[in-house]
Every structure is written in C-alpha cells, then in structure tokens.
Amino acid sequence: MLLYAIGWILIVLLEKDRNHKTVMAFSAWYLPLVILNPLVGSVFAYFDIMPNRMVRIYWLLPVVWVIAYGLTKLVIKVSGAGKWLGMAAFLALVIELIVVGKPLVTEENFVRAQNKFKLPNEVIEVVDKINADYDAGLSDSRKVVLPEELAAYARVYDGTLPLLYGRLPDTDESGRVFIYMSYDTLDMEEIADGARNLGCGYLVLDSEKPCENAPKEAVVTKFAEVGKYCLYRLD
Amino acid sequence: MVQFILLLLGIFEVVCVLFTFLKLNLTALIIVYGMLCFLALGLFLRARTGHSFFVAHFKKEGLSVSVFMLVFFLLFLYQLFVVICYQHNDADDAWYVGTSVTTCETGRLFIYSPYTGELLKWANAKDYLLSPLPIFWAMFSKILHMHPTVFTHNIVPVGMLCTAYIVYYMLGKELLGVKGPGQENETTVKKDAIWCFLVFVSVLNLFGYYSTRTTGTFLLLRSWQGKAVYCAILLPLMFYYYLKVFKEPKRKWLVGLFLTSLAACMVSFSAVTLTPLLTGAMCLTYAIAKKDLKIPFQMAASVIPNVILLVIYVLM
Known part of the structure; x- marks a missing residue:
C-alpha cells in the first residue's frame, strides 16, 4: 500500500x-x-x-x-x-x-511440471491404481475416501471418479468422515466403517499418521502403496 | 478486435446461463454458440464497429528497438517460461478445473458436483452457475479433443499472459500517449515510456507476492480461474475504457465498457458485484469532474447485465 x-x-x-x-x-x-x-x-x-x-x-x-x-x-x-x-x-x-518486493516465483509456489496435467504425480498414481483395481472387478464400488490434499485434485485428473468428498464435503455424513480424516491420529473405526456405510469401495490413508481402533464392520485390505499413501479396498 | 472478443465472451454468458437453466447439454451449447459466433462476426464486419488497436498502432508507429523494450521482452519471456514449464498446485482447481473436467466427461452443464460426481445442489453453487468460465474452457477442450486439465494448465496461461500484457500495453499507451503536432485526434506514444511502464508492471507482477490476491499472483499462479481473468485482464481494460470515455465520450467506448462489464460477468461472480461499484464511482467522479449527467447515465447502463444477474441470484 x-x-x-x-x-x-x-x-x-x-x-x-x-x-x-x-x-x-x-x-x-x-x-x-x-x-x-x-x-x-x-x-x-x-x-x-x-x-x-x-x-x-x-x-x-x-x-x-x-x-x-x-x-x-x-x-x-x-x-x-x-x-x-x-x-x-x-x-x-x-x-x-x-x-x-516479495518474489512470486519461489519453490513455495512453483514446482517443475511433473506431468502434462500439471498435477501432483501422487494423485495420478493413486487414481490409476484405484481404477485398475476396480476394473479388475475386485470391488463393488469405485467411490473413494481420500486425504484432503489428494481429494482436491483427484477429480481434476479423472472426472468420472466418484468421491465421498472433494475439497470440501457436500453433506453432513461425508463431513463426519472428512473431519476424522483431518485428525493427526486416524480413527479407523470411524473412518472405515463410516466410509463403507456411505457406499465407498476404497480408502486412501496417509501412512505417516498413526492409526487407532480397528474397524468393526468394514474389512480393510491394503492393495497398493504410492509414496506415503496406503491404498485400501473396503469390503 | 478487442470488442469482438469481449462480445464473444458476453454472448457465451447469455447462452450458457440460459442453457444451464434449461438443462441442455454441452454439445447443444457448442452448436448454438458456434452459430452465434459466426453471426456476430458477420454483423461485426458489416457494421465495421470497434477499434483495431494493434494493426493501426504498429502501421503508424512502426516497431523500433529500445533498451526498455528489450528488458520488457526478457521479463515477459521469463514469465512465459514460468507458466509453461512450472506448475502451481491450487486447491481452488477442485471447483474451477473440476467443473470443466466434469462437464467434458458428462456433457451436462452444472448437473454434477465437481467435488464428488454426485448431483449438484444449485443452492450451494448459484454464484458459479451465473459465471460459467469453466464451461467455456470445457467447450474448447471438447472441440480440441484435449483433457480440460491439460488445456487449462498449459494452453490457457499462455493465452492469458499474452492477453494481459496486450491490455497493459493499451492502458500504457492511453496513459503515456501524447498528442503530436497536427495530430489532435490521434495519440502517438512515447515509445520508451510505454516500455518502461511495462517493465515496471512486469517487475511488480514478479515481485508482488504480498498476498495471494495480487495481480501478479493471479496472472502467474492461476490465470485459468475467473477471478484471475477479472483482476488481471478485465479490470485494467475497464480502466482503459474509463480513460477513453473521460477523454472523448464516444459511443464505441461506452459500448466497450458495456462489453467488458458483460464479459466480466461471464468470468467471475465477484465481478457481477464489484463492477457496478466501480462504475458507480466512475459515474459520480465524471459527473463531478465534468459537470455532466448524460454520460454518467450512459456509463451506468453498462452494468445492466450485472443488475439482472444479481436479481437472478437473489431470486434463486
């Protein structure tokens, strides 16, 4: 000013x-x-x-x-x-x-383009692995629960991928899972059971966050890993 | 040329909002909009209205090289290099680019949520419905058979950067132009001054990261989003037209103002609210400075589309 x-x-x-x-x-x-x-x-x-x-x-x-x-x-x-x-x-x-002045072109704001979509590589790898697993007939539902940082970009890469929530949740039910996913310690019972009850077939978790409480209803099967993210199938 | 592009954006606003409420699909929009574009081109050529800025300017002025010009082009090329070779991850893309991708995949306009793929509740997105820039990008992606994300992240920034600096050049010429002898109706430009102006603008854009909402931030980080187009391109263009109207209140400048305002409605709903404020202020300023009420009333008419959209928004 x-x-x-x-x-x-x-x-x-x-x-x-x-x-x-x-x-x-x-x-x-x-x-x-x-x-x-x-x-x-x-x-x-x-x-x-x-x-x-x-x-x-x-x-x-x-x-x-x-x-x-x-x-x-x-x-x-x-x-x-x-x-x-x-x-x-x-x-x-x-x-x-x-x-x-304050420089705009910094490492904080820009990274070298990682792919033609100019999206984080992890997003593309995670979505591709989920799609491949679903196409192989290993899950009844393609709907995914993702950590917030991936959820914002997943549908920017694949507009057909159903998500429980995107950058923000649309409903109270999805908002509940969204909040549990944002905690530093992940409550697997609330997340996995909540996601399964809302019709989700896949769950992606940040492996750097500790987990507590095993799910009571959902059967969680780890089928892939992308960087720090673990990909689970919900049965 | 400038006014013709603005007209095309304005037509898109009207057609797309109408098609959204009628729940028609993207293909129908492309066909109807394409036909209207050709019709507009025909009418535009027939009427010979508008103003061809660059052809007339460079025919008259020629292009001579100066130190300022070289510095500017180096800075401009650096900015181009950044937007072409680097990526910025912006969570707002979840809506803006997400809408383009969802529209391309489903062929439907604002029917599915870009966040989840579920049905979109219009009550939660009414401002986005009235400013359909993401659908505009989806339309181009569809025509070019290109993924909307690739299009918006690779092609659009280059186009926006070039367009922005053309607008800044126009503004600079208007501000730094001088009337030469025997050229009372023509404005010649002090060339060094205008390149100097553009160098300062470039430096301010590159070193103006004071917040996430400065012109440079919008232009270099997320130029495919509506608010960026409004702030970095259409607002300076409005100031260009205000200057023109203040200097010589001819019909073509008032038409330019109207078209810029309409185009702004298409790119961002913030523009629907903000442009009337700015225009209102300019009208009052004009009325006080020139002691004239006729032109302010004509200027005020340029925000009629904004008022209509605001009424629709409130009624939705």
Missing part, C-alpha cells in the same frame, strides 16, 4: 492531464466510503452477496498500474534533465522494487 500511495502522489504531482489524474488517482475516493459504511455491509449481508468476501473490494484499486504509471512519470521527469540520468533512475527504481 505504501508503493501505491507513492504512485498515487507521483501521479497527482507529475501528471498534467486532468483526465488521467481523475481516473487513475482521484476515482479511488469511493473506497473508504464503501468499506467504512455499515449500510453497504448490511445490504450485502441481507442479500447474501459475497459473504466474507468484502475484502475483494480492494481488487478494484488499480494498484499495479498506478505504481507503474507513477514511477514511469518520475523516470520521464528525470529524463528531462538528461537521458542517462533517466536511465539511472529507471534502474534504481527497478532495483528498489525488487528489493522491497
């Missing part, structure tokens, strides 16, 4: 065109009026429009373009005193943006 304020001030000081100033800088007047206005929030809440998403209103601020425009105006201004001076100002500003 500091950079935005700097860009905003540069536009106000250096821009001569009134239209540019009005659209890029002065038009932001409404934002505090909307954000700090309880009436706006009440109307949005009443009609259930964008619940918990009011923060998206900041998207409307042309932050990047205001900063870039303000800095460009500054470079133009400095260039007036000498071309090389302008170039030096440009370089200094670019370095400044890099130093104060």
